[in-house]
Amino acid sequence: GAGVSQSPSNKVTEKGKDVELRCDPISGHTALYWYRQSLGQGLEFLIYFQGNSAPDKSGLPSDRFSAERTGGSVSTLTIQRTQQEDSAVYLCASSPGRQGNQPQHFGDGTRLSIL
Amino acid sequence: SQKIEQNSEALNIQEGKTATLTCNYTNYSPAYLQWYRQDPGRGPVFLLLIRENEKEKRKERLKVTFDTTLKQSLFHITASQPADSATYLCALDNQAGTALIFGKGTTLSVSS
Numbered sequence: 001g002a003g004v005s006q007s008p009s010n011k012v013t014e015k016g017k018d019v020e021l022r023c024d025p026i027s028g029h030t031a032l033y034w035y036r037q038s039l040g041q042g043l044e045f046l047i048y049f050q051g052n053s054a055p056d057k058s059g060l061p062s063d064r065f066s067a068e069r070t071g072g073s074v075s076t077l078t079i080q081r082t083q084q085e086d087s088a089v090y091l092c093a094s095s096p097g098r099q100g101n102q103p104q105h106f107g108d109g110t111r112l113s114i115l
Numbered sequence: 116s117q118k119i120e121q122n123s124e125a126l127n128i129q130e131g132k133t134a135t136l137t138c139n140y141t142n143y144s145p146a147y148l149q150w151y152r153q154d155p156g157r158g159p160v161f162l163l164l165i166r167e168n169e170k171e172k173r174k175e176r177l178k179v180t181f182d183t184t185l186k187q188s189l190f191h192i193t194a195s196q197p198a199d200s201a202t203y204l205c206a207l208d209n210q211a212g213t214a215l216i217f218g219k220g221t222t223l224s225v226s227s
Contacts, residue, residue, distance in 0.1 A: 004158070033214060033215075035217075040219075041219065042204070042217045042218055042219040042220065043159070043204070043206075043215075043217040045209075045214040045215070045216070048213045048214050055213055056211060056213035056214060059214070091158050091159075093158070098212060098213075101146070101147050101164070101166070103149060103161035103164060104149075104159075104161065104215060105161070106158030106159050106160070107158050108156070108157050108158045109158055
């Protein structure tokens with residue numbers, strides 16, 4: 001069956017440019033999460049969506065980061081005025097409902113490189 | 116804030132042996148703890164979930180224990196195989212119940 005799909009799989013851009021990362025969750029999953037994984041680091045939580053609303057966006061590192069979800073499905077993570085420290089793998093996950101007792105299903109991520 | 120530690124960055128064992136990975140947490144008593152497997156260039160894949168009132172959970176060659184007194188979970192792979200080589204992540208739900216907090220992972224290498 002279809003899993004979580006992320007695009008692009010790789011993105012190289014120049015410092016100062018804006019980037020958009022896309023996540024297609026598993027159909028019917030109401031919860032969607034964005035994480036960031038830097039080299040040698042663990043997964044860092046960014047934002048959680050339940051439906052189209054984001055009850056927890058406490059992990060977004062700065063106001064250059066924003067995310068939205070439309071139709072209770074596709075989500076886009078936008079990074080404005082990218083900096084070199086934004087280079088990382090951005091992972092999206094979805095689950096049937098509120099996490100805790102639900103496993104999360106991950107995509108394979110977008111590898112973002114800022115030159 | 117919650118803190119989760121996997122005390123070994125790397126673990127090397129021989130095929131057929133049992134691998135034991137440790138996950139410790141502080142400042143929190145999670146209701147659930149999860150284990151994931153991550154291969155290079157791929158997203159994490161869910162393996163097992165254990166609840167606070169469960170002492171042990173098994174799935175095929177995998178076993179997870181959850182000791183809420185010690186604030187520790189152990190993850191065992193019995194009869195390990197080279198295909199088990201990967202990074203294993205433990206994760207617990209945050210206090211708000213809105214995200215998982217992940218450890219940095221233990222990279223397991225099984226040699227034949």
